[in-house]
Amino acid sequence: MKWRFLVGAVGVTAAVAAPAQDSADIRRLAEETRKVAGDLVAQVRGELTKELEFSGPLRAVVVCKYTVPEISSNISRRTGWRVTRVSLRPRNPALGTADAWEQRVLLDFDRRAERGEKPESIEFGEVVSEPAGRFYRYMKALPMTPLCASCHGPADRLTGTVKALIESEYPHDRAMGYSAGQIRGAVTVKRPL
Ligand code: HEC
Incomplete structure (x- = not known):
């Protein structure tokens, strides 16, 4: 029952919130926001592909740990919006934990x-509408692709060294064991209106 209520709530907020803006405004917000989220996805994919190809997954963990947060904070600074990645099973709970709205959306994505x-x-x-003001909030699913398997796949897809590095860097990791096509997490954007 609780589940039904939560998922319902996503739809209900949308229905209530929409009349506040006309639909052309909403479309424009969606388009601009989608573009910024796409920018993050493309930059991360570019860095990861490059590093996996030239240095292998061990080095690529560094890209995920340092370069990705840097890319997202650069985008956040440039736009003034919060732009980051979250998951229901984060690797890095400090950065990757979804808030209540994001958890509802991620459950709905699944x-x-x-x-x-x-x-x-x-x-x-x-x-x-939140206590801190009105926001346009947006999420885009990040599905597991072959590119992700060497660090988020089933334990037997991870090499011993990558697994050991992840375990020592991320003692609270919950982000292994995903299979192809599953949703690993999402890009999330929170844009003040
Ligand atoms: C080389 C290893 C590696 C690869 C390949 C990789 N990731 Fe990650 N991923 C990580 C690490 C390490 C973190 C934690 C980053 C941090 O410290 O914030 C992470 C974090 C994330 C997060 C943020 C939420 C969380 O769990 O903390 C998402 C979402 C994510 N990865 C999705 C993906 C997707 C989708 C792919 C494939 C396109 C992918 N990753 C490929 C290592 C990897």
Whole structure:
């Protein structure tokens, strides 16, 4: 029952919030925000691919630990929006833990993928009112691709050294054991209005 309420709540907020802006405004917000989220995905993919190709997964862990947070804070500074990545099972709980709104959306993304929606095109955005003000909030699903398996896949897909490095750097890691096509997490954008 609780589950039904939570998922319902996502839809309800959207229905309530939408009339506050006209639909052309919402479309513009969605388009601009989608572009910024896409920018993060593309930069991360570029860095990861390069590092995996030239130096292997061990070095690429450094990209994930240092370069990715740097890319997202650069985008956040440039836009003035919070732009980052979160998950229901984070590797780095300090940066990757989803807040209540994000958890609801991520649960809904999993359901949408189970119902057969293509994970790479799953996204959601809406205007929300919070104690700190009104925001356009947006998330885009990050599905597991072959690129991700060497660090987030089933334990037997990780080499011993990568596994050992992750275990020592991230003692609270919950982000192994994902299979192809599952949603690993999402880019999340929170944009003050
Ligand atoms: C070379 C290893 C490596 C690869 C390959 C990799 N990741 Fe990660 N991923 C990490 C590490 C390490 C972190 C923790 C970063 C930090 O310290 O904030 C992380 C964090 C994340 C997070 C942020 C939430 C969390 O769990 O902390 C998401 C989302 C994520 N990865 C998705 C992906 C996706 C999707 C792919 C494939 C496109 C991928 N990763 C490929 C190592 C990797």
